[in-house]
Amino acid sequence: EFSLHGSNLRAELDVPPDLWRSAVDPGQIEQVINALIINAREAMPHGGTVQVSANNVEIDANSGLPIRGGCYVKVQVADTGRGIDARSVTKIFDPYFTTKPSASGLGLSISYSVVKKHGGFLQLENTSPDGSTFAFYLPATDAEPQMSQPALANEIFNFNHQRVLVMDDEAAIRELTSELLGTLGYQVTAVPDGEEALKTYEDAMRTGEQFQAVILDATIRGGMGGVATIERLRDLDPNVTAIICSGYSDEAALAEFLTYGFRAALPKPFTRHELAHVLERAFEAARVG
Numbered sequence: 001e002f003s004l005h006g007s008n009l010r011a012e013l014d015v016p017p018d019l020w021r022s023a024v025d026p027g028q029i030e031q032v033i034n035a036l037i038i039n040a041r042e043a044m045p046h047g048g049t050v051q052v053s054a055n056n057v058e059i060d061a062n063s064g065l066p067i068r069g070g071c072y073v074k075v076q077v078a079d080t081g082r083g084i085d086a087r088s089v090t091k092i093f094d095p096y097f098t099t100k101p102s103a104s105g106l107g108l109s110i111s112y113s114v115v116k117k118h119g120g121f122l123q124l125e126n127t128s129p130d131g132s133t134f135a136f137y138l139p140a141t142d143a144e145p146q147m148s149q150p151a152l153a154n155e156i157f158n159f160n161h162q163r164v165l166v167m168d169d170e171a172a173i174r175e176l177t178s179e180l181l182g183t184l185g186y187q188v189t190a191v192p193d194g195e196e197a198l199k200t201y202e203d204a205m206r207t208g209e210q211f212q213a214v215i216l217d218a219t220i221r222g223g224m225g226g227v228a229t230i231e232r233l234r235d236l237d238p239n240v241t242a243i244i245c246s247g248y249s250d251e252a253a254l255a256e257f258l259t260y261g262f263r264a265a266l267p268k269p270f271t272r273h274e275l276a277h278v279l280e281r282a283f284e285a286a287r288v289g
Contacts, residue, residue, distance in 0.1 A: 014054070025272065032136065036134050039172070040132075048079060051078040057137070067121045072138060077135075080131040082129060093112045108122075113268075115137075120136055121136065122135070162212040165211045166190040167191050167192070167216045169222075180275055194225065201236060210237075212241060212283070214233065215242075218245065218248070241263050242282075244266070266278045
């Protein structure tokens with residue numbers, strides 16, 4: 001179930017029954033599709049149609065695409081929005097590029113990285129005043145699908161009903177992270193900046209509904225980021241279990257998270273499995289002090 005709730009969009013899904021398999025992390029590819037649908041939704045503020053389709057394609061070695069020749073599953077997400085202007089087309093996958101003042105611009109950048117990590121490629125296939133189409137390619141495989149990991153199932157059971165506060169300035173990232181946490185059994189509250197995080201955390205303490213963990217984005221455009229927020233959170237609750245999250249590999253707090261008062265670090269992009277284990281490590285670190 002993708003991110004169309006609360007919107008006036010109409011969805012059309014076209015997936016053939018003979019679609020090839022691809023060895024992917026389902027939660028992470030769901031994030032990519034969600035990010036593209038959220039992007040489509042934002043391009044159609046007055047409503048419209050978003051089409052999600054998939055098909056089997058064979059890519060020639062001389063196709064010009066930055067992927068190896070072979071068999072791929074191609075997924076397309078098309079909208080009927082206003083299109084993307086020529087000046088923005090070359091920048092849409094750049095980290096922190098956005099045409100929306102309230103967004104950080106990480107949704108498409110992270111999606112690009114996720115698909116590339118799977119050996120594929122994400123591109124803006126076409127755009128016009130009548131709409132835009134994004135497409136990504138994932139290598140096909142003959143391998144049989146593996147059973148879900150028992151360890152992860154146990155984590156879902158063990159973590160059920162715990163409350164997590166997520167802080168990120170981009171709505172798409174908040175929504176995707178919240179959905180992943182929800183599939184792990186967590187109850188999630190998501191906020192856009194440090195001030196909201198502090199207020200929400202303090203209100204929860206006052207009502208006796210404390211958060212068991214907080215995930216803080218390191219960089220908040222025009223607001224209080226993760227490092228400043230954890231300092232003030234620790235004043236409220238010295239035992240807060242906080243995780244620093246960032247899309248920048250050179251972010252100092254990722255490498256030295258303990259120095260900054262965090263229990264663990266979570267680089268973007270991340271899989272559902274990685275998210276579960278980072279939370280597990282953070283809880284274990286909190287237990288041993």
